[in-house]
Amino acid sequence: RKEVEQDPGPFNVPEGATVAFNCTYSNSASQSFFWYRQDCRKEPKLLMSVYSSGNEDGRFTAQLNRASQYISLLIRDSKLSDSATYLCVVNANDYKLSFGAGTTVTVRA
Amino acid sequence: DGGITQSPKYLFRKEGQNVTLSCEQNLNHDAMYWYRQDPGQGLRLIYYSQIVNDFQKGDIAEGYSVSREKKESFPLTVTSAQKNPTAFYLCASLGPQETQYFGPGTRLLVL
Numbered sequence: 001r002k003e004v005e006q007d008p009g010p011f012n013v014p015e016g017a018t019v020a021f022n023c024t025y026s027n028s029a030s031q032s033f034f035w036y037r038q039d040c041r042k043e044p045k046l047l048m049s050v051y052s053s054g055n056e057d058g059r060f061t062a063q064l065n066r067a068s069q070y071i072s073l074l075i076r077d078s079k080l081s082d083s084a085t086y087l088c089v090v091n092a093n094d095y096k097l098s099f100g101a102g103t104t105v106t107v108r109a
Numbered sequence: 110d111g112g113i114t115q116s117p118k119y120l121f122r123k124e125g126q127n128v129t130l131s132c133e134q135n136l137n138h139d140a141m142y143w144y145r146q147d148p149g150q151g152l153r154l155i156y157y158s159q160i161v162n163d164f165q166k167g168d169i170a171e172g173y174s175v176s177r178e179k180k181e182s183f184p185l186t187v188t189s190a191q192k193n194p195t196a197f198y199l200c201a202s203l204g205p206q207e208t209q210y211f212g213p214g215t216r217l218l219v220l
Contacts, residue, residue, distance in 0.1 A: 008149070032207050034207075042213070042214075043211035043212060043213055043214050044199075044211055045211070046208050049206065049208075087152075089209075091207055096157070096167075097154075097207070098151075099151040099152040100151050101150050101151040
């Protein structure tokens with residue numbers, strides 16, 4: 001079983017729509033959780049950290065469910081510029097992070 | 110500007126050849142990483158270094174070697190023992206709040 005699993009998508013949504021997707025992790029001792037964004041043929045960049053109480057950054061909302069071992073990302077009022085691959089990242093110890101394969105989102109005009 | 114630089118952007122390897130990918134950072138971060146990314150897959154950890162003169166194998170270290178003689182530099186050598194080296198290679202450092210900072214990557218292709 002992979003340490004971090006994501007629905008690869010693609011999620012094709014119209015501009016202005018809401019899109020949400022999850023990521024599951026296998027290590028119950030995981031302490032830190034993140035969403036990274038990766039554009040085509042580019043390096044990943046941090047989108048947001050995910051806190052136990054859930055957190056919001058503009059149109060993006062992240063949630064953590066420790067009991068079921070998943071995190072989620074919701075994007076409201078989708079923009080064309082939101083088209084990207086979203087990587088779920090989990091840290092079970094101080095130095096090794098585990099990456100999901102990514103969920104691809106395509107926002108159409 | 111602070112950041113991570115990788116060179117070259119594209120690299121071609123002939124069969125049986127060793128090639129070295131450069132990674133330099135001026136962020137003053139202690140920990141550095143090398144990842145490999147294949148199409149449709151997540152990043153897989155090759156090697157990481159928590160501090161100068163120390164490094165550990167990641168999940169797919171076979172066929173690769175690294176050195177960490179300076180804090181700023183963490184070069185990766187892809188040896189001839191790596192039979193399927195074609196991939197996108199990403200170097201990263203670990204900053205505050207466990208944030209990973211990535212370089213722009215090197216695409217390695219086999220001739």
